[in-house]
Amino acid sequence: MYYEKIVPLKLRDFLKNPSHETLKDLLLHNTGETDYVDFKSVWIEFTKMAKHILAISNTGGGCIIIGVMQYDDGSLDLKGLSDEEFLDKADVDNKLQHLLPKYLRYRTEDFIFPKGIHPLLSLKRFQVLIIDYDPRYVPYTSIVTRGELRYGAIYARQGTKTIEASHEKLVDVILRKVQSGGSDSDERTLREHLEHLKILHLEHDQAEDMKYKKYLHDLIVRKMKKIESFLDLDSSEFHSW
Incomplete structure (x- = not known):
């Protein structure tokens, strides 16, 4: 940060x-x-x-x-x-x-x-x-x-x-x-990222249109990479969802 x-x-x-x-x-x-x-x-x-x-x-x-x-x-x-x-x-x-x-x-x-x-x-x-x-x-x-x-x-x-x-x-x-943001800034931001990911997964599971479903899939992958970057994880080890 x-x-x-x-x-x-x-x-x-x-x-x-x-x-x-x-x-x-x-x-x-x-x-x-x-x-x-x-x-x-x-x-x-x-x-x-x-x-x-x-x-x-x-x-x-x-x-x-x-x-x-x-x-x-x-x-x-x-x-x-x-x-x-x-x-x-x-x-x-x-x-x-x-x-x-x-x-x-x-x-x-x-x-x-x-x-x-x-x-x-x-x-x-x-x-x-x-x-x-x-x-x-x-x-x-x-x-x-x-x-x-x-x-x-x-x-x-x-x-x-x-x-x-x-x-x-x-x-x-x-x-x-x-x-x-003092002591709460990192935790709050991580929770927001995870909440976004949860919403995307729910929307993906319920989607019927294949183009929309693929779009949500791409968003989920990008959000997962964002979370890994936020946590300082090695992006080279990222496994696609």
């Missing part, structure tokens, strides 16, 4: 459907770092990375793209990662799991662009930390004092920076949590 007002729109598109195509659009039409997206030229020390993850998760979700340099004037260098800089996802998880709260959800995605896709991206590789926003658990606090982290601290994003939340910033975090 991500905050509904995430900007830029290309970032929102990427978070909803992480793919080479949506990442390409995000990188080629990006206006720089925001509350929801951060760029790193290489993987940084992991307590620093955990601090950024906490901040982005408290602010509304988003991502950290590794392999991109942002200069002081806001311009980007899509440098990509070398073989040595490209980390195994399991190693990333092992280094982060003891630095972050267990309910904070994130994942690392690998992107290797093929030759000829675009002059700025051809044969380059990037890694993206995708960070969820779950208003049930916001604000997340640091669980350790180590490196850049202070136990109990609440971090948030402020433009291009990660800061320890002031009282004013913490109010913003809480207001966003309330606006996003």
Whole structure:
């Protein structure tokens, strides 16, 4: 889940459907770092990375793209990662799991662009930390004092920076949590999806017109995929109804 007002729109598109195509659009039409997206030229020390993850998760979700340099004037260098800089996802998880709260959800995605896709991206590789926003658990606090982290601290994003939340910033975090539905939002939405599916099944079973019945069948399949996506299930394992 991500905050509904995430900007830029290309970032929102990427978070909803992480793919080479949506990442390409995000990188080629990006206006720089925001509350929801951060760029790193290489993987940084992991307590620093955990601090950024906490901040982005408290602010509304988003991502950290590794392999991109942002200069002081806001311009980007899509440098990509070398073989040595490209980390195994399991190693990333092992280094982060003891630095972050267990309910904070994130994942690392690998992107290797093929030759000829675009002059700025051809044969380059990037890694993206995708960070969820779950208003049930916001604000997340640091669980350790180590490196850049202070136990109990609440971090948030402020433009291009990660800061320890002031009282004013913490109010913003809480207001966003309330606006996003707080603790009931995910459960309510899932119940709505399941109720829709139940209605479609009943209508399908009672339908006599074959064209209408086939249409309902297609809707049921699409709704089932929607539910699996909502639950973060692997769509490649989806079995058609």
